[in-house]
Amino acid sequence: MAAAGAAEDNSRFLGERMPYAEFDRLPATRIELPGGELIVAFAPGTLELPRERVLDWVGSSARAVSAYYGRFPVVSAQLLIVPRAGQGVGSGKAWNYRRPALRIALGGQATEEHLRHDWILVHEMVHLAFPPVAVRHNWIQEGLASYIEAVARAQAGQITPEQIWFDLVSGLPKGLPQTGDRGLDHTPTWGRTYWGGALYCLLADLEIRRRTGNRFGLQHAMRAVLASANRETGLPLERLLAIGDHAVGVPVLTELYDSMKDRPAPVDLDALWQRLGVRPAGRSVILDEGAPEAALRRAITARPLE
Numbered sequence: 001m002a003a004a005g006a007a008e009d010n011s012r013f014l015g016e017r018m019p020y021a022e023f024d025r026l027p028a029t030r031i032e033l034p035g036g037e038l039i040v041a042f043a044p045g046t047l048e049l050p051r052e053r054v055l056d057w058v059g060s061s062a063r064a065v066s067a068y069y070g071r072f073p074v075v076s077a078q079l080l081i082v083p084r085a086g087q088g089v090g091s092g093k094a095w096n097y098r099r100p101a102l103r104i105a106l107g108g109q110a111t112e113e114h115l116r117h118d119w120i121l122v123h124e125m126v127h128l129a130f131p132p133v134a135v136r137h138n139w140i141q142e143g144l145a146s147y148i149e150a151v152a153r154a155q156a157g158q159i160t161p162e163q164i165w166f167d168l169v170s171g172l173p174k175g176l177p178q179t180g181d182r183g184l185d186h187t188p189t190w191g192r193t194y195w196g197g198a199l200y201c202l203l204a205d206l207e208i209r210r211r212t213g214n215r216f217g218l219q220h221a222m223r224a225v226l227a228s229a230n231r232e233t234g235l236p237l238e239r240l241l242a243i244g245d246h247a248v249g250v251p252v253l254t255e256l257y258d259s260m261k262d263r264p265a266p267v268d269l270d271a272l273w274q275r276l277g278v279r280p281a282g283r284s285v286i287l288d289e290g291a292p293e294a295a296l297r298r299a300i301t302a303r304p305l306e
Helices: 002-007 020-024 051-069 112-116 120-129 135-155 161-175 190-212 216-228 237-246 252-260 269-276 295-299
Strands: 028-032 035-042 074-084 089-095 102-108 277-283 284-287
Touching: 020 074, 028 051, 028 277, 035 051, 051 074, 051 112, 051 120, 051 135, 074 284, 089 120, 089 269, 102 120, 120 135, 120 216, 135 161, 135 190, 135 216, 135 295, 161 190, 161 277, 190 216, 190 252, 216 237, 216 269, 237 252, 252 295, 269 277, 269 295
Parallel strands: 035 074, 074 102
Antiparallel strands: 028 035, 089 102, 277 284
């Protein structure tokens, strides 16, 4: 009965556009965050989990993102939870026109376990942190969200380092160039957009750390972008990358983009995992602390910067 009730009368909340007017008529809960707030409302429908538990999950997800960036990405955002039939966390979407907003479809029979293992909400929150770019650069939007959501959750202790590296070992091969690839800007496949973008982020993170003696990483660069640009800025991608490069003192983001934007730029992932000390082992990985670049790997998932 819960699943059937969850799906009832929800179609107007699940379109392509955020239903701002509908949202404004719903009772809402305000969650205070470093540098901002999240206003959460529930669309009609049935959830077996208490709403207080759902709000706890929302808060912990938002705090992980806030810790990664040093503050919540926007001053105020709306989050619409839409109960749906079934289990688990369903689709998510972020909007940045009119006012920042997020929507998550949540199964009426979702459990505590589903919330503990969810990555979708953090992924969508990360989208609020990077200014809009041209359609050909969608890979940077999705790549950042895919990479940072895992790093932020690992830094917050919500997943183990082994989990993030297992996910990267499993997922990044989907982002490698295939026959006919024309670079990240010109190959808008699912794999190149999400996992190819995530590969760019990992490579950038590691190279920044190599060149700065592990003093800086992608996190520092993205904090600088967030401090300098917002959802209305509309700067070209090259300018946004230059802002990040300036913050860390090395032009890694720009150089890597130039090498990957319009050519395949294959990556030897097996050699990369060896240098980092990441050894696949069934449904997990073994982390080798004696590997040449184990310190870089550890720094990526260390607790957030102060």
